[in-house]
Structure formats: structure tokens, C-alpha cells
Amino acid sequence: MSTNKQSDTSSQCELKLAIQFATDSIGVPNEQLFRKWVEAALNKPAEVVIRIVDIQEGEALNHQFRGKDAATNVLTFVYSDDAPLFGDIVLCAPIISGEAKQQGKELAAHYAHLTVHGILHLQGYDHISREDAAIMESLETKIITNLNYPDPYAILVTE
Template sequence: MKNSCSAEPDRKPDARQVRLKLATQYATLADDVPTRAQFRAWVEAALLRDAEVALRVVDRPEGYALNRDFRGGDHATNVLTFIYDDTHPLCGDIVLCAPVIAEEARRQGKDPMAHYAHLTVHGILHLQGYDHEEDAEARIMERLEVEIVTGLGYGHPYEEVR
């Protein structure tokens, strides 16, 4: 996937002035997916810098192919983040796999929209450079995810409800 990004002059980011250009694409047969407005609210809650983001909701075959081709995985994963530019504005794609997310939400006893919110926030944090490869990085990223997701009115994203 490739997203075309335009350049803007540098300016000091301010939470009240963060600008978002968001394209939402639905390439899934699932009917229980978030609306564009929900995705926008979740992205804006996690975004600290101006960004141009294409958010794509896919079915298992596309999720599998993207994970295989770009990460070497042998399965469809819940969320993938593709960063195209680490300049101003940030540019990237977030891919969410609808069947995987629905399956995880059922298995964990979570509201599917809460799980989508969490994974959207997770992807946007990756876009901004956060990672969870090392324990210290994971603690920082997870703390931010919990803060943002609970601030949106959802439960703790790492606690299974059952």
C-alpha cells in the first residue's frame, strides 16, 4: 500500500491545532465495523502531530497477504501500521482486519467497538514512533493506550472481560 502525502511547512505541534487528513476505506464484507466518525474520533484522540492517514478495514485474505508480504507472518493479524514519512505531516496507513478483530473481541469478552478503538489507537501510536519491542517501550506504549482508550469511555484495553 502506498499513500501520497503532501508537504507542509514545519510548525510546533499543539494538541488544539493538530490537523488530520483521514481517508477511511472499507474493503470488508463485515457489517459490524465502526463508522468513519468513530474512526476519526479515535485517531484524533491518539494523534499528537499533524498526519495524513489512510485507514483500511479488510477481510482475512488481504490481512493475511499484507502480514505475509510486509512482516513475514503466516496469518492475518488484527492491525498493521505502514509509515511512509516521518516528516511533517506524518504519513501512513493503518490496516485493521475485521474478522480477526471480531474473533478476538468474542474470545476476550470485549465489546467489538472498544476493541476497534484500542487497535486504532495502537496503530496511530505506532505511526508516531511508539513501539513495544522492548519491555520499557511496551510499558510506555501500553500506558498511553490505556489512558487514551479509557479517556474515550471504554474499559481497560488489556483486561479480558469474559
């Protein structure tokens, strides 16, 4: 059974942020961490909803809006790219947890990366072309390492 708790917080940084927890998944970060990550990646006023979902909702949204028949880690919905920005970011908790485990990453670090990734999409960054991907990944790495997490694109070597 999933909960549907919602938190609505605002700060003086011109960010209105609502967090919706629509999952019972273990290890989902708290509201303060999501706010910290969003603020680190944001460069203009914004109104953002972050919704953390389970597989079923992740699959339904990815099918409805992208024509894909599986859940994905993060979806970004941009409603306005003017100031203030308006958009939603959907994070699929089981996918993120599985990826973190598979990639040998700390779960919070992976959530931070995907939150930053979604916020950058909200601001118009993309990774369709190699050039755009290099720009976006460089910015993600800078933000994530400034938050004291490892480079999300570093190759992990295990022996």
C-alpha cells in the first residue's frame, strides 16, 4: 500500500517546492535533501513538484507520455520555461534503488543526481546530441561534486 503524503515548502530563494511521496519504498530521501538538491541545480525562480512513485505509476506515466512500456528512473514535465519555471519531476523509487545497487552507488547520491538531472531538463538542458550531453553531464558532475557526492559518471572499478 502506498502513501500519498505531500509536503509544500517554500524559501526565500524563489522556489516553491512540493514533494509527493506516493511510494512505500525504503530509503527515499527526506524533503530537506530534495530541497537542497533542487536549489543547487536551479538558476531561476521556479515552482516544482517532485513525485516519488512506485513501478506501476512509473510505467503508466512513461507509457502515456513517452510511449515506453517500462518505468524509467526520472521523468521531467516542463509546463513553462519562463521565470518562474513550472514543472514536475517524477522519480521511480524501485528503479532508482535497483540502479544504485547495480552501479554500486550510495542511494542518496543517485537520488541527488537524478533530481539534479530533472531540474536541468526543466531549465532546458538536454542530452540528445553528444555535444548537449557533454554540456549537461559536465554541469551535473559539477553540481553533484559540489554537494559532496562522487562524480555520477565516474566508472566504478570493482575487483
